[in-house]
Amino acid sequence: MRLKDKVSVVTGGAEGIGRETAIRLAKEGSKVIVSDFNEELGELTVRDIQESGGEARFFKADVTSFEQVEALVEFTVQTFGNIHVMFNNAGIGITKPFLDHSPEDYHKVVNVNQHGVYYGMLAAARKMKDLGTEGVIINNASVFGFVGTLGITGYQAAKGAVVMLTKHGALELAPHGIRVVGIGPAAVNTKIVQGYRDAGLLEYMKKQQLTRKLIEPEEIAAVTAFLATDEARSLNGSIVMADDGFASFKSDIRP
Incomplete structure (x- = not known):
């Protein structure tokens, strides 16, 4: 119960990570x-939490609207009295070759993910x-904010921006006792990798990871939950x- 008495917000909380x-x-x-x-x-996520003895509420919001995100934060404070953790997780992906990727595709992904x-x-x-809350903001970045891959132009651009927003936010908000940190998953077993399946690239993506399999969303959740705790106070801006x-061991040439 490392987060007892804390209040957390999770965007994109309906599925996956x-x-x-x-x-x-x-x-x-x-x-x-x-x-x-x-x-x-x-x-459904809320009901599952409640049936397990937890406290949760749902708030519908489109993260591409600042007004709706503000309303989400206000609802959180009105409901539970505070906000200690903000997990900016909502994201989408469009997989197309660069020359087929349209400005509309690009802006759709960037509007959500960045x-x-x-x-x-x-x-x-x-x-x-x-x-006056000493809180933590956690951003779902991606390994693809650091390394290039095929077919995800808007996603790459947005996740690169999230990496820098995390660094910048940590610097700006530290005087207020607010940490900003990110998590960088690679290929996770969620709907967002469907584009790789459709393009016949899923096995290629698996081989980029040392275990040669997809990461499960529960594994990312465990790391994210740790980042929300006081035990992770030394992690800030990273x-x-x-x-x-995925990003570290490309010298591995096993078949």
Whole structure:
């Protein structure tokens, strides 16, 4: 119960990493606001938490709207009295070759994956400062904010921006007692890798990781929950690479 008496917000909490992180945070003792555009699946995450003895509520929000993200943060404080953890997790992906990737594709992904993170950081940090809360903002970056891969132009651009937003936010917000840290998954077994499946690239992606398999969302949730705890206070402005060696061990040439 390392997060007892804490209040956490998870965007993109209906499925995948967001859902598993919301469940893990609740198991660690945090009250959780689950947010997503998918109300049905978001409410299911909340029910699963409640049935396991945790406290959770759902708030529908589109992270591409700053006003809706502000309303999410305000709802959190009105519901549970504070906000200690903001996990900016909501993300989408479009997989196409660069020359087929349109400006519309690019902006759709960047609006969610980059602007949504910025909005979550800004809204949460302002509220934490107003409340005098020593909080932590966790951004879901990606190994693809550091290394190039095929077919995900907008995703790469957005995740690279999230890496720098994390560093910049940590510097700006440290005087207010607010940590900003990121997590850098590689290929995780969620719907976001469907584009790789469709393109016949999933086995290639698995081989880029040392275990030669997809990472499970529960594994990312465990790392994210640790970053939310006081035990992780020395981690600030950095991206924790939960990538199964994807970015580090390219000298490995095993078949």
